[in-house]
Amino acid sequence: MTALLQVNGLKTFYQADGDYVKAVDDVSFHVDVGESLGLAGESGCGKTTVALSLMRLLPPNASILGGEILYDGQDVVKMSDRRLRRTRWKKVSIVFQGAMNALNPVKRIVEQIAEPILLHEKIAKEEATRRAERLVELVGIDKSRARDYPHEFSGGMRQRVMIAMALACEPRLVILDEPTTALDVMTKTQIQQLVKDIQKELALSTILITHDLSVIAETCEKVAIMYAGKLVEYADVVTMFENPLHPYTSGLLKAFPNIYGSRELPVSIPGSPPDLLHPPAGCRFAPRCPLAGPECEDDPPGKTYDSRYVACWKR
Amino acid sequence: MFCICTCHLVQKFHLHCTCILWRSHEDVLDKRHVTLRARTVYLAKKAGYAFLTVLVVIIFNFLLFRVMPGDPARLLLPRGRAIEKSVILSMREFYGLDKPIGTQLVIYIVQTLQLNFGYSFYYKAPVASVIAASLPNTLVLVGISEAISILLGFYTGAIAGWKRGKPFDLISTSFGLVFWSMPTFWIGIVLIMTFSVWLGIFPVTGVRTIELIHASFLQQIADMGMHLVLPVITLTLVSYAEYMLIMRNSLIDVMTEDFVLTARAKGLTEDQVLKAHVIPNALLPSITTIALALSFIVGGALQTEIIFSYPGIGMLTWQALQFRDYALLQGLFFIAAVLVVIANFAADIIYTYVDPRVKLQ
Amino acid sequence: MRASATPMWRTISGFWHVYSRVRKGVLGLALVLFFFAAAGFASYLSPFDPTKIDASRTWLPPNSLNWLGTDWFGHDLLSQMVYGTRVSLLVGVFATLISAVVGTMIGLFGGYYGKRFGEFLERVIDFFLVIPYLPLIIVLVAVVEAMEIPIPVLWVVIFVIGITGWSGTARVIRSQVLTVRERQFIDRARTAGAGDMRILTRHILPNVFPLVFANAVLTVAGAVLSEVTLDFLGLGDPTTVSWGMILHLALSNNAVYRGAWWWVVPPGVAIILLVMGFTLIGYSIEEISNPRLRERKA
Numbered sequence: 001m002t003a004l005l006q007v008n009g010l011k012t013f014y015q016a017d018g019d020y021v022k023a024v025d026d027v028s029f030h031v032d033v034g035e036s037l038g039l040a041g042e043s044g045c046g047k048t049t050v051a052l053s054l055m056r057l058l059p060p061n062a063s064i065l066g067g068e069i070l071y072d073g074q075d076v077v078k079m080s081d082r083r084l085r086r087t088r089w090k091k092v093s094i095v096f097q098g099a100m101n102a103l104n105p106v107k108r109i110v111e112q113i114a115e116p117i118l119l120h121e122k123i124a125k126e127e128a129t130r131r132a133e134r135l136v137e138l139v140g141i142d143k144s145r146a147r148d149y150p151h152e153f154s155g156g157m158r159q160r161v162m163i164a165m166a167l168a169c170e171p172r173l174v175i176l177d178e179p180t181t182a183l184d185v186m187t188k189t190q191i192q193q194l195v196k197d198i199q200k201e202l203a204l205s206t207i208l209i210t211h212d213l214s215v216i217a218e219t220c221e222k223v224a225i226m227y228a229g230k231l232v233e234y235a236d237v238v239t240m241f242e243n244p245l246h247p248y249t250s251g252l253l254k255a256f257p258n259i260y261g262s263r264e265l266p267v268s269i270p271g272s273p274p275d276l277l278h279p280p281a282g283c284r285f286a287p288r289c290p291l292a293g294p295e296c297e298d299d300p301p302g303k304t305y306d307s308r309y310v311a312c313w314k315r
Numbered sequence: 316m317f318c319i320c321t322c323h324l325v326q327k328f329h330l331h332c333t334c335i336l337w338r339s340h341e342d343v344l345d346k347r348h349v350t351l352r353a354r355t356v357y358l359a360k361k362a363g364y365a366f367l368t369v370l371v372v373i374i375f376n377f378l379l380f381r382v383m384p385g386d387p388a389r390l391l392l393p394r395g396r397a398i399e400k401s402v403i404l405s406m407r408e409f410y411g412l413d414k415p416i417g418t419q420l421v422i423y424i425v426q427t428l429q430l431n432f433g434y435s436f437y438y439k440a441p442v443a444s445v446i447a448a449s450l451p452n453t454l455v456l457v458g459i460s461e462a463i464s465i466l467l468g469f470y471t472g473a474i475a476g477w478k479r480g481k482p483f484d485l486i487s488t489s490f491g492l493v494f495w496s497m498p499t500f501w502i503g504i505v506l507i508m509t510f511s512v513w514l515g516i517f518p519v520t521g522v523r524t525i526e527l528i529h530a531s532f533l534q535q536i537a538d539m540g541m542h543l544v545l546p547v548i549t550l551t552l553v554s555y556a557e558y559m560l561i562m563r564n565s566l567i568d569v570m571t572e573d574f575v576l577t578a579r580a581k582g583l584t585e586d587q588v589l590k591a592h593v594i595p596n597a598l599l600p601s602i603t604t605i606a607l608a609l610s611f612i613v614g615g616a617l618q619t620e621i622i623f624s625y626p627g628i629g630m631l632t633w634q635a636l637q638f639r640d641y642a643l644l645q646g647l648f649f650i651a652a653v654l655v656v657i658a659n660f661a662a663d664i665i666y667t668y669v670d671p672r673v674k675l676q
Numbered sequence: 677m678r679a680s681a682t683p684m685w686r687t688i689s690g691f692w693h694v695y696s697r698v699r700k701g702v703l704g705l706a707l708v709l710f711f712f713a714a715a716g717f718a719s720y721l722s723p724f725d726p727t728k729i730d731a732s733r734t735w736l737p738p739n740s741l742n743w744l745g746t747d748w749f750g751h752d753l754l755s756q757m758v759y760g761t762r763v764s765l766l767v768g769v770f771a772t773l774i775s776a777v778v779g780t781m782i783g784l785f786g787g788y789y790g791k792r793f794g795e796f797l798e799r800v801i802d803f804f805l806v807i808p809y810l811p812l813i814i815v816l817v818a819v820v821e822a823m824e825i826p827i828p829v830l831w832v833v834i835f836v837i838g839i840t841g842w843s844g845t846a847r848v849i850r851s852q853v854l855t856v857r858e859r860q861f862i863d864r865a866r867t868a869g870a871g872d873m874r875i876l877t878r879h880i881l882p883n884v885f886p887l888v889f890a891n892a893v894l895t896v897a898g899a900v901l902s903e904v905t906l907d908f909l910g911l912g913d914p915t916t917v918s919w920g921m922i923l924h925l926a927l928s929n930n931a932v933y934r935g936a937w938w939w940v941v942p943p944g945v946a947i948i949l950l951v952m953g954f955t956l957i958g959y960s961i962e963e964i965s966n967p968r969l970r971e972r973k974a
Contacts, residue, residue, distance in 0.1 A: 496951035508932050656806055
């Protein structure tokens with residue numbers, strides 16, 4: 001069956017100093033109905049840019065220079081502004097980090113949740129408010145707090161509000177950008193559980209973007225690893241963790257201390273990510289890769305085995 | 316209020332929760348009462364600080380006198396003239412100058428708070444009545460000018476910030492910068508030269524034409540209007556520039572916040588994002604900054620009145636200065652300070668109503 | 677990596693590299709340097725002695741001999757304008773020195789010491805912010821002049837402008853210090869045993885310094901305006917040649933009604949350009965040190 005979301009060869013660049021920062025360079029992946037995908041990578045690898053590109057929320061100095069983003073068969077990249085606005089939130093919504101100002105500080109949260117409902121559907125204000133209140137309860141907040149302001153909530157609760165807000169128009173795909181990064185461990189677990197529950201009950205597709213592989217391990221079915229603007233590996237979670245193919249992935253996994261494992265220092269990957277203004281010509285990971293060889297001076301082709309994908313000459 | 320819920324999803328979007336609540340519905344009503352009480356306490360505290368400021372101004376005024384050489388009583392009277400002993404004596408009695416300095420201070424404070432500022436030798440009348448006669452003129456001038464400045468400044472500033480970097484922004488900001496760099500009195504002079512002397516459109520000085528005193532009410536208003544045009548333009552130009560820049564910066568700060576991105580992601584048009592999310596948040600810090608700018612607007616009004624010989628308290632200050640009428644000067648300084656304090660307090664009140672984040676503790 | 681985060685430009689050349697790319701900053705700098713040059717080379721640039729009177733050449737519009745015309749006493753206005761630059765710059769810079777030092781110190785202490793002392797200082801700052809500026813200056817100068825202290829009026833003006841202009845700087849510095857204070861490296865320094873003064877001078881001050889500098893430049897702009905206004909109101913030194921004085925004399929001699937625009941317009945234009953110059957520089961520095969204000973190159 002066709003995937004809910006199909007991204008082909010996405011290229012999103014930022015303009016800087018008269019040149020381009022190749023933040024997302026030829027990235028392709030897909031998300032099926034009801035599937036949860038984790039998009040992982042270190043800071044600056046382009047994962048947030050991918051998220052913003054999916055809804056064309058890029059800042060003015062960034063633009064999608066190539067590729068297509070097919071949602072239900074329609075290309076988001078080529079959509080008119082009007083159609084784009086109708087697609088936003090109704091078909092795809094996004095949850096940002098619930099930091100202090102992810103919510104409008106001067107509006108009550110029930111109004112903020114009801115806002116997209118009123119925008120996209122022709123219903124009365126009372127009905128929209130009622131739906132918003134039900135959403136507030138859905139994410140575990142008492143209904144009586146619906147008329148409070150964002151600053152009256154803790155970080156974890158604000159994240160819940162953001163999730164409730166994202167569900168307002170009953171989208172089929174929800175993107176979550178670092179939803180638990182700023183939270184303490186206990187709240188993190190609660191939110192993760194909430195996302196899992198909601199995703200299962202509502203048959204939502206989700207894309208979870210994070211640098212924390214443990215979150216992906218707990219909540220996602222599939223995982224895609226990005227490095228320096230490129231997609232380097234894609235597989236289902238269990239396979240990936242048990243048998244990583246790409247040297248970067250294995251490096252990432254080795255960098256995690258294992259509480260059950262032997263008492264060794266975790267091994268971090270030497271070096272640092274390349275400058276995306278002038279990325280290396282060949283494989284972008286080659287300078288740091290223990291397996292690098294002469295063929296790595298060319299861009300590695302992606303190989304697909306079953307439903308795995310890996311971009312490495314050595315695999 | 317505390318709530319522990321165990322919840323599970325029953326159908327799509329229906330959550331069945333068993334909640335243990337520590338308190339009941341009354342809490343919501345209680346919360347509103349708490350807010351009202353807290354706001355009153357907060358404002359009372361602010362009022363206290365305002366009063367304290369006024370008190371310090373009075374003490375400052377009092378000390379100024381004691382710093383100057385010579386007999387304070389003598390200083391309040393015109394120099395270089397022989398004054399009768401009896402006049403000097405009544406002055407001394409008024410200020411209690413034979414009493415110890417602590418008592419003098421108390422007397423002075425009490426008198427000032429009763430709006431008894433002493434006697435103006437130049438106008439040969441109590442300072443309070445002299446000020447009272449001119450104050451309405453200034454209030455009209457400043458009121459109209461500030462209203463226009465704020466509306467125009469905020470509107471232009473918001474658009475300039477929103478369309479940042481584009482031609483509108485660059486032009487508005489350049490204009491704003493130029494006007495902000497102009498001395499207020501100079502704008503007045505140039506306007507007079509152009510419109511009154513050269514083109515002869517507007518009257519030059521004063522607030523009304525004496526001859527019209529028997530004309531109809533409408534004619535008098537129209538006449539006053541004509542007299543007000545140039546002074547209002549002068550005062551508006553400089554304030555406008557400041558408000559425009561304030562709003563612009565405020566807007567740019569808000570524009571980069573995450574919730575604006577969220578608003579766009581929801582599918583709102585740029586216009587809707589601006590009006591529903593950006594501007595309400597940009598207005599808040601602007602209110603406080605306006606309150607701060609008020610202390611400079613007094614100076615602008617002063618200069619404008621001097622240039623246009625407009626009979627307000629600014630013009631009065633000028634004359635008091637020229638003739639070294641210190642009693643009048645002190646009274647005017649006090650009134651000016653009080654006006655700014657009141658305006659700031661009003662801004663505080665407004666702010667507690669529009670910003671839900673204000674900690675009312 | 678250094679424990680205390682210092683600005684990215686640590687050298688003058690590094691700073692210049694960033695600054696030179698801000699268009700308005702360069703324009704501002706050009707304007708200011710122009711006026712400094714005029715002040716410095718005044719004796720070479722001005723065609724006449726500004727105090728020279730020529731009774732036969734009064735009230736003349738711009739002509740081949742007097743490029744900016746003459747005033748009621750026959751003074752050559754161009755010469756007066758050139759020499760007037762000195763007063764404006766002198767007062768502007770020195771008054772700002774006082775304001776900046778006082779304001780920064782109060783801002784630092786007010787922001788760093790919380791609770792009693794810090795809050796007290798906050799009240800003081802707020803108080804001074806509320807007091808109407810021009811009336812305060814007028815009253816102060818009037819009183820100081822009445823005190824008949826044998827100090828030249830010019831320095832009285834500098835002093836008064838200086839001690840009334842610090843509150844804006846103090847407020848800004850204070851809020852910045854409040855933010856910096858919470859950062860981790862301060863805690864680290866404290867656990868390492870650094871005392872308050874050391875933390876203030878070695879860690880906090882370098883961090884707020886860009887803001888201090890930007891603010892100081894903007895204060896100069898304000899000080900120049902204040903000086904001009906004081907002179908115009910007759911509170912300055914009547915013997916000095918300054919732009920404010922030129923305008924004061926213009927008004928006293930009815931230049932407006934006699935249509936002597938050449939007497940009135942050039943001083944104003946000069947003031948605008950000088951104040952604008954400093955303002956542009958100040959804004960540019962602010963923009964450079966505050967990344968959010970930076971314009972994104974489209």
